[in-house]
Amino acid sequence: MARSSAAIGAVMLLGFAGCGGAPVATTAVPAVDVAAPSSAAESRPAEPRPGDPRPATPAQVEPHGAPPLEITFDDIKLDMQKGDPFTRDLLPRRVTDLERRRVRIRGYILPSFQQTGIEQFVLVRDNQECCFGPGAALHDCVVVRMRPGKSTTFSIRPVAVAGTFRVEELRGPDARHLAIYALDGEEVR
Numbered sequence: 001m002a003r004s005s006a007a008i009g010a011v012m013l014l015g016f017a018g019c020g021g022a023p024v025a026t027t028a029v030p031a032v033d034v035a036a037p038s039s040a041a042e043s044r045p046a047e048p049r050p051g052d053p054r055p056a057t058p059a060q061v062e063p064h065g066a067p068p069l070e071i072t073f074d075d076i077k078l079d080m081q082k083g084d085p086f087t088r089d090l091l092p093r094r095v096t097d098l099e100r101r102r103v104r105i106r107g108y109i110l111p112s113f114q115q116t117g118i119e120q121f122v123l124v125r126d127n128q129e130c131c132f133g134p135g136a137a138l139h140d141c142v143v144v145r146m147r148p149g150k151s152t153t154f155s156i157r158p159v160a161v162a163g164t165f166r167v168e169e170l171r172g173p174d175a176r177h178l179a180i181y182a183l184d185g186e187e188v189r
Contacts, residue, residue: 068102068162073125076181078139086138086177091167104162105142105183115154120145122179123161142181143170144188152188162187 076098078090110122125140144161146152152159161183168182 066102068104069098071098071103071105071165073105073107073140076139076142078137080137080139082137086169086180088167095167098165099167101165102162102186103165103183104160105165106158106160107142108156108158109152109154110141111154117151118146118154119151121152123159123183127156138177138180141179142183143168143179144183144185146185146188150185150187152185160189161185162189 076095078086078092078095080086080090105123107123107125108127109118110124112118112121121144123142123144124136142161142165144163147163163183163185166182166184167180169177170179170182172178
Protein backbone atom coordinates (compact mmCIF):
# COMPACT_ATOMS: atom_id res chain seq x y z
CA MET A 1 0.00 0.00 0.00
CA ALA A 2 2.88 2.38 0.77
CA ARG A 3 4.21 1.84 -2.74
CA SER A 4 0.81 2.80 -4.22
CA SER A 5 0.57 5.89 -2.04
CA ALA A 6 4.08 6.98 -2.98
CA ALA A 7 3.36 6.53 -6.68
CA ILE A 8 0.16 8.46 -6.44
CA GLY A 9 1.84 11.26 -4.54
CA ALA A 10 4.58 11.42 -7.15
CA VAL A 11 2.08 11.50 -10.01
CA MET A 12 0.13 14.28 -8.36
CA LEU A 13 3.24 16.31 -7.60
CA LEU A 14 4.12 16.18 -11.29
CA GLY A 15 0.98 18.15 -11.92
CA PHE A 16 -0.40 15.14 -13.79
CA ALA A 17 -3.92 16.01 -14.72
CA GLY A 18 -4.79 12.43 -15.37
CA CYS A 19 -5.76 10.84 -18.57
CA GLY A 20 -9.22 12.27 -18.51
CA GLY A 21 -9.26 14.03 -15.16
CA ALA A 22 -9.40 17.67 -14.21
CA PRO A 23 -6.14 19.53 -13.62
CA VAL A 24 -4.40 18.71 -10.36
CA ALA A 25 -2.56 21.39 -8.46
CA THR A 26 1.22 21.21 -8.65
CA THR A 27 1.58 21.89 -4.94
CA ALA A 28 1.94 19.01 -2.53
CA VAL A 29 -1.27 17.05 -2.38
CA PRO A 30 -1.83 14.24 0.12
CA ALA A 31 -1.37 10.83 -1.43
CA VAL A 32 -4.58 9.00 -2.20
CA ASP A 33 -4.79 5.24 -2.02
CA VAL A 34 -5.78 3.31 -5.11
CA ALA A 35 -9.49 2.55 -5.00
CA ALA A 36 -10.24 -1.10 -4.41
CA PRO A 37 -13.42 -2.66 -5.75
CA SER A 38 -16.18 -2.14 -3.21
CA SER A 39 -17.98 -5.37 -3.97
CA ALA A 40 -17.38 -8.79 -5.46
CA ALA A 41 -19.42 -7.76 -8.51
CA GLU A 42 -17.01 -4.88 -9.23
CA SER A 43 -13.95 -7.14 -9.05
CA ARG A 44 -15.27 -9.70 -11.56
CA PRO A 45 -13.74 -9.62 -15.03
CA ALA A 46 -15.93 -7.94 -17.60
CA GLU A 47 -17.94 -10.09 -19.98
CA PRO A 48 -16.77 -10.27 -23.60
CA ARG A 49 -18.02 -7.35 -25.63
CA PRO A 50 -18.80 -7.27 -29.34
CA GLY A 51 -15.73 -6.43 -31.37
CA ASP A 52 -13.19 -7.95 -28.96
CA PRO A 53 -10.56 -9.22 -31.41
CA ARG A 54 -8.82 -11.68 -29.10
CA PRO A 55 -10.28 -15.00 -27.97
CA ALA A 56 -11.18 -15.25 -24.30
CA THR A 57 -8.41 -16.82 -22.21
CA PRO A 58 -7.94 -16.82 -18.45
CA ALA A 59 -5.52 -14.27 -17.03
CA GLN A 60 -2.20 -15.87 -16.26
CA VAL A 61 1.34 -15.21 -15.19
CA GLU A 62 3.81 -15.69 -18.03
CA PRO A 63 6.29 -18.56 -17.58
CA HIS A 64 9.72 -17.52 -16.30
CA GLY A 65 11.94 -16.57 -19.20
CA ALA A 66 9.07 -16.25 -21.71
CA PRO A 67 9.19 -13.03 -23.75
CA PRO A 68 6.59 -10.44 -22.79
CA LEU A 69 3.44 -10.15 -24.90
CA GLU A 70 3.74 -7.17 -27.26
CA ILE A 71 0.76 -4.82 -26.86
CA THR A 72 -0.12 -1.30 -27.98
CA PHE A 73 -2.30 1.42 -26.53
CA ASP A 74 -4.91 0.34 -29.10
CA ASP A 75 -5.09 -3.06 -27.31
CA ILE A 76 -6.11 -1.36 -24.03
CA LYS A 77 -8.43 1.22 -25.56
CA LEU A 78 -11.92 1.41 -24.09
CA ASP A 79 -15.24 2.23 -25.71
CA MET A 80 -15.63 5.57 -23.95
CA GLN A 81 -15.22 9.24 -24.75
CA LYS A 82 -12.85 11.66 -23.06
CA GLY A 83 -14.33 12.73 -19.75
CA ASP A 84 -16.78 9.80 -19.48
CA PRO A 85 -16.83 8.23 -16.02
CA PHE A 86 -14.97 4.92 -15.74
CA THR A 87 -16.62 1.76 -14.44
CA ARG A 88 -15.12 -1.72 -14.55
CA ASP A 89 -17.90 -2.97 -16.82
CA LEU A 90 -16.27 -0.88 -19.59
CA LEU A 91 -13.29 -3.26 -19.59
CA PRO A 92 -13.45 -5.60 -22.59
CA ARG A 93 -12.21 -9.17 -22.26
CA ARG A 94 -9.05 -8.35 -24.26
CA VAL A 95 -8.04 -5.97 -21.42
CA THR A 96 -9.01 -8.18 -18.48
CA ASP A 97 -7.08 -11.04 -20.10
CA LEU A 98 -3.93 -8.95 -19.77
CA GLU A 99 -4.18 -8.85 -15.93
CA ARG A 100 -0.98 -10.17 -14.32
CA ARG A 101 0.58 -10.88 -17.74
CA ARG A 102 4.06 -9.79 -18.72
CA VAL A 103 3.68 -7.29 -21.52
CA ARG A 104 5.77 -4.80 -23.48
CA ILE A 105 4.19 -1.52 -24.53
CA ARG A 106 5.68 1.46 -26.36
CA GLY A 107 4.99 5.06 -25.47
CA TYR A 108 6.51 8.25 -24.09
CA ILE A 109 7.64 9.05 -20.55
CA LEU A 110 5.62 11.96 -19.18
CA PRO A 111 8.22 14.63 -18.38
CA SER A 112 9.04 15.47 -14.78
CA PHE A 113 11.85 17.30 -12.99
CA GLN A 114 13.78 14.04 -12.52
CA GLN A 115 15.97 12.96 -15.44
CA THR A 116 17.83 9.89 -14.11
CA GLY A 117 17.14 7.18 -11.55
CA ILE A 118 13.41 7.35 -12.29
CA GLU A 119 11.56 4.63 -10.37
CA GLN A 120 8.00 5.65 -11.24
CA PHE A 121 6.54 7.54 -14.17
CA VAL A 122 3.53 7.84 -16.42
CA LEU A 123 3.80 6.25 -19.86
CA VAL A 124 1.58 8.02 -22.39
CA ARG A 125 0.38 7.07 -25.86
CA ASP A 126 2.07 9.95 -27.64
CA ASN A 127 3.90 13.16 -26.96
CA GLN A 128 1.24 15.47 -28.30
CA GLU A 129 -0.18 18.06 -25.97
CA CYS A 130 -3.47 16.16 -25.51
CA CYS A 131 -1.87 13.44 -23.45
CA PHE A 132 -0.01 15.78 -21.12
CA GLY A 133 -2.99 17.76 -19.96
CA PRO A 134 -6.61 17.51 -19.00
CA GLY A 135 -9.01 15.83 -21.33
CA ALA A 136 -6.84 12.94 -22.53
CA ALA A 137 -8.56 9.55 -22.48
CA LEU A 138 -8.03 7.32 -19.42
CA HIS A 139 -6.78 4.50 -21.63
CA ASP A 140 -3.98 6.67 -23.05
CA CYS A 141 -1.69 6.35 -20.03
CA VAL A 142 -0.14 3.67 -17.81
CA VAL A 143 1.37 4.36 -14.38
CA VAL A 144 4.72 2.53 -14.32
CA ARG A 145 6.37 1.59 -11.02
CA MET A 146 9.75 0.01 -11.60
CA ARG A 147 10.49 -3.13 -9.61
CA PRO A 148 12.87 -2.73 -6.64
CA GLY A 149 16.39 -2.01 -7.79
CA LYS A 150 15.25 -0.95 -11.29
CA SER A 151 15.08 2.57 -12.69
CA THR A 152 15.23 4.42 -15.99
CA THR A 153 16.38 7.68 -17.54
CA PHE A 154 14.05 10.23 -19.14
CA SER A 155 13.97 10.32 -22.94
CA ILE A 156 12.06 12.47 -25.39
CA ARG A 157 12.02 9.46 -27.74
CA PRO A 158 9.54 6.60 -27.53
CA VAL A 159 10.44 3.83 -25.11
CA ALA A 160 9.35 0.21 -24.76
CA VAL A 161 8.45 -0.78 -21.20
CA ALA A 162 8.24 -4.43 -20.17
CA GLY A 163 6.54 -5.53 -16.98
CA THR A 164 3.43 -6.99 -15.37
CA PHE A 165 0.18 -5.30 -16.45
CA ARG A 166 -2.64 -4.55 -14.00
CA VAL A 167 -5.93 -2.70 -14.01
CA GLU A 168 -5.50 -0.34 -11.06
CA GLU A 169 -7.82 2.58 -10.50
CA LEU A 170 -5.93 5.72 -9.48
CA ARG A 171 -8.17 8.48 -8.14
CA GLY A 172 -7.48 12.07 -7.23
CA PRO A 173 -8.58 13.87 -4.06
CA ASP A 174 -11.91 14.63 -5.76
CA ALA A 175 -12.44 10.85 -6.35
CA ARG A 176 -12.19 11.29 -10.14
CA HIS A 177 -10.07 8.81 -12.06
CA LEU A 178 -6.56 9.92 -12.99
CA ALA A 179 -5.49 6.56 -14.46
CA ILE A 180 -6.81 3.00 -14.67
CA TYR A 181 -3.76 1.01 -15.80
CA ALA A 182 -0.50 0.18 -14.02
CA LEU A 183 2.63 -1.71 -14.92
CA ASP A 184 5.23 -3.21 -12.57
CA GLY A 185 8.21 -2.25 -14.73
CA GLU A 186 11.09 -4.61 -15.31
CA GLU A 187 12.86 -2.92 -18.20
CA VAL A 188 12.72 0.29 -20.23
CA ARG A 189 14.42 0.42 -23.65
